[in-house]
Amino acid sequence: MEPRNHTDVPEFLLLGLTEDPQQQTFIFILFLSVYLVTILGNLLIVLAVSSDSRLHTPMYCFLSNLSFSDICLSTTTIPKMLVNIQAQNLSIAYIGCLTQTCFVLVSTGFENCLLAIMAYDRYAAICHPLRYTVIMNHRLCVLLILLSLFLSVMVALLLSLMMLQLSFCKDLEIPHFFCELAQVLKLACSDSLINNILLYCVTGLFGGFPVSGIIFSYTRIMSSVLRMPSVEGKLKAFSTCGSHLSVVSLFYGTAVGVYISSALTTSSRKTAVASVMYCVVPQMLNPFIYSLRNRDMKRALRKLIGRRHSFL
Template sequence: MAGAGRTQDPSRDCAASDPETAAGRHPAPEKAPMICSSSVSGIMENRDRRLAPGFPLTPLFQHQRMWLFSGLLAPLPVWGPHSLYRLSSQQGNRLSPCGPKPPGLHCAPGDSPFPPEHPRNVKSGNFSATTEFLLLGLSEDPQLQPLLFCLFLSMYLVSVFGNLLIILAIVCDSHLHTPMYFFLSNLSFVDICLTSTTIPKMLVNIQTQSKSISYPGCLTQICFVLTFAGLENGILVMMAFDRFVAICHPLRYKAIMNPKLCRLLVLLSFLISVLDALLHTLMALRLSFCTDLEIPHFFCELAHVLKLACSDIFINNILVYLVTSLLGVVPLSGIIISYTQIVSSVLKIPSAGGKYKAFSICGSHLIVVSLFYGTGFGVYLSSAATHSSRKSAIVSVMYTVVTPMMNPFIYSLRNKDMMGALRKLISRISASH
């Protein structure tokens, strides 16, 4: 019976392929060759037939038995699937069921000592192998690329120069050194940073006809987008609180909204945003990615990067929903509560002129809040409800590009003090030239 089992052993093919072994001469085993996967699997297949005839093992279990068999053969201090690799790489001792072979004669070409599903035989897409992602942009139509380039370049320039004018006007005019305009200047600075994080890379890709972004560059972009978006979220909450104190508690406004408190609120919002961005970025570092690394977006957004991961993203999703609830829903609820109190206080004003003035002060802020939160929540709701990533990418343009571009117009055209400060700044610049 043992002889019959050996005649069916595929390892005889390995022995027959060796001329010295076929002639009956066995040279001194200077270095025994690596165990061929076909030889070990053949031995285990015959053994399983003898032990359990009529009950074929599944391929996965066969590989598990093969690793157990290889571990038992190899005299290693540590047992496991990587024991054979340690044996061949560190000790240089190799065993073969085909008998000893001369040095340099190993397994047949393409015959790996590891099973096919072992990670060494599978192209991995983890951190060490992932070098770049592909940003597909808003459209892959070549005829639309020049139009997109001109459109986004003009929007970027308007956003940067418009917000820069707001900052310079507030700094140069001493009448605007109040908490409201202090928050507005910080908001303009954050808008410049947010647009500069996403749009320049898109413009470079369109101009060079390249869609690639490096793995570190993608994670860096995610970190900065989350930081500046979170900081803008916090500043909008501060502006709502400022309007609440100014309208509901006008006599205590200067005592409550002192410069020290304003700077402390901005610093606190910045620290929370940075911690949130670092948390998401570090959690993304642990992910492994498949061979499909195409992002249907014009920048690396966290939700799209998570969809490309091959590893388990359950913890990442839980973290996204938890942080979105804390840093999105809670601040928005605070803004709604503030404006509820503001509306109830304004309605108590007897004169129509006083009501109009109070609502005009809050109108600009309400428009910006509606644009920012409406588009922000629309991105996550659309990504969860539909599988069309291009639609969510178009919605993302609103809060990353359109809202920062519109803020200077919203806050300047509806504000007489800001318009006067801008005229003084422009006249001063033109006079200096």
Template sequence: MATVNQTGVSEFLLLGLTDDPALQSLIFSIFLSMYLITILGNLLIILAVSFDSHLHTPMYFFLSNLSFNDICLITSTIPKMLVNILRQDQSITYTGCFFWVCFVLVFGGLDNCLLAVMAYDCYVAICHPLIYTVVMNPHLHVPLVLLSLVISIVHALLHNLMVLRLSFCTDLEIPHFFCELAQIIKLACSDTLINNVLVYLVAGLFAGVPLFGIIFSYIHIVSSVLRMPSSEGKHKAFSTCGSHLSVVSLFYGTGFGVYISSVVTDSSRKSLKQWLQ
């Protein structure tokens, strides 16, 4: 394949979830419904936390920030996909694609950090209730969110700046419905060793450390709950962390699902191309 300098690349082509035109309307309906339900649900959470004084606690403060970030994350991916289906145009500009990658990395990374902060909040509340108000004092809430945001932005800019140094081939098809970092790196014709090492190294640190923190927190939470003498106390503790644990499972499960679908779709398309050739 011929190599072109990245400054000459005008657009990428998003292949989406399927090539079957008959399924496009179904996919559009499903994703539009998911988008509207997600937006409405998160807005209701934000409004409830804002107007109910009983919910002005650290846990609900972080939850409202997580809900706002989820709105930003889904808005940075789904609307463009829906517009592409309506217009029957899967192309996206070079600049637009890299902005898309940056937004997904920032909001996805911020979700990751906020879930770890919320796990720590649950850990302190259940395992060390006597010092909870001292550790999770009001002056700590905003700095934790801002620190998470700064880390996420640095993480996103690091990857984007490293990708900008690459040169791309004439085959600029992305086997996904949004611009994914790993898929863009695969399209490069120049050496991507540094980029691949950086992806795995930073992903291991940036995703692994918060995930380890969440697992560590819940090991201690479960251990503390099991030692509680009353069933009422156990029920209250599990109900406190149950919603957070559900969000954690949904977030990492969705991320894993997106990765698997990307790998499977990419492999099936390559197999089809080889068979046609």
């Protein structure tokens, strides 16, 4: 194949989840519904936290940022897929693909960091309840959020800008519904060894450190809870961690599932279908997990919805 640099590349082709035209309508309706539910659910979480002063605590501050990250990730991937299906056009411009890749990396990196921070917040609340407000003060919370966002943006920019050094071949078909960096690198005609090494290193760091932090936090939490004398205290401690554990299990469980499926199958299309469980499903379910299991959140949501209803 004749290589050409990015200035000569007019577009990539996002092949989506299926080539069957009869399934396109079903996929469009399904993903449109998922997207609307995701945006509405996460937006309600953000509005509920911001409007209720009783939820102005570190845990809910981190939760609202997690919802914001979910909104960004879903908005980065799903609308373009819906537009392509509706227009029956698979193309995405080079700069659009690069931008989409960058925002996906920022959102997933930020979400990884937030899940680790939320685990530490639960550790501080359960293991050091008397010093919780001192440990998780407002300044530290803001610093942790800004640092996580800064690291995510810097890493995403580095990986995305490294793509500018690559030349691409004529066959620019991406067997996915969005521009996943690993899939884009496979299309490069020039040497992408450094890009792949950097990608694996970043994946290891952004996956390894947060997961290690989560495991450490919950190990200490478990040890502290088991030493509690009363059953009621144990149940209350576990209930405060239940929602976060569910979100962590969903997020990392689906990610591991995608990794295993990609390792066991040679079909890139099947890997793309499996990626839906990682890039779409957790973002839709997170608001339900937190709102259904949390009395404070349900009260804030009822108050918010009641206020909007009376306004209308």
